């Protein structure tokens with residue numbers, strides 16, 4: 001089996017109700033998708049942050065077997081292809097390998113420790129609202145009503161906003177629901193520690209990206225200062241970018257994103273490095289149905305750590321914001337039931353792509 005073509009799709013979903021994290025407003029959601037086509041009729045789908053240049057594809061992908069995923073990865077990387085673009089190709093190669101062997105990707109990774117994953121609702125962004133606190137409380141309650149046992153809200157908007165709204169959300173959902181907060185790198189060290197001390201009074205599951213993602217010493221300092229798990233690294237690319245974060249235990253939880261860090265091939269290396277350094281892995285996910293399916297296969301394959309009687313849950317980041325490319329790109333959409341999501345069982349990623357959507361948002 002040889003790769004004969006790679007089609008690239010740049011799609012944009014226009015957001016109807018814009019939302020903000022601690023850094024920026026989101027008014028549109030751009031995604032980079034590739035379709036890798038082989039000579040025996042099997043094609044695979046991948047999602048990254050960008051698509052590779054045609055020349056890089058011609059030199060490193062066309063004519064190779066999809067089973068040469070490491071060789072293709074290194075070839076693209078050595079010629080300067082962005083890791084966010086390699087991610088797209090790599091995910092598509094694993095989709096092809098799974099389809100060729102008639103196995104879901106989680107089996108290629110070594111098997112599924114679970115076929116259902118607990119999801120946490122990612123939402124609770126800042127929006128233009130008359131009464132933002134009331135809106136957040138209502139949104140948080142709606143997630144609890146849908147059966148979610150865990151959720152994450154955005155912070156990083158200054159101490160006054162963060163402390164008031166996290167306390168209000170915690171009061172609204174009660175003590176039994178796990179609540180994480182995410183500052184998207186919007187604080188400096190001093191502010192992160194000052195705000196974090198107050199936020200930690202709300203029994204938080206973790207405090208995500210309090211500061212710039214490359215400030216290893218800053219993360220170490222914050223982790224020592226706060227009585228809450230610190231998470232991050234969703235934007236890091238390539239396993240070496242994770243090295244110091246993991247070796248120096250700058251994080252309690254590392255959150256690689258399969259479509260940013262370098263696909264399945266690179267995610268596995270990062271997960272192995274995390275395991276060696278006793279750092280928990282909870283993947284980041286904020287993309288289309290392709291990234292969602294890929295993340296589910298990774299979560300199926302992540303062992304409990306430690307393998308306790310009552311283990312720390314393997315958690316899927318379940319994006320609640322509007323995005324047709326997540327909810328409609330797979331012909332059979334991946335949905336949650338009472339906050340639980342089933343790992344796709346079909347070969348490869350286990351989803352069939354609705355091509356009309358690529359035209360509609362292309």
Ligand SMILES: [Mg+2]
Pocket residue numbers: 182184208209234284
């Ligand atoms: Mg985040």
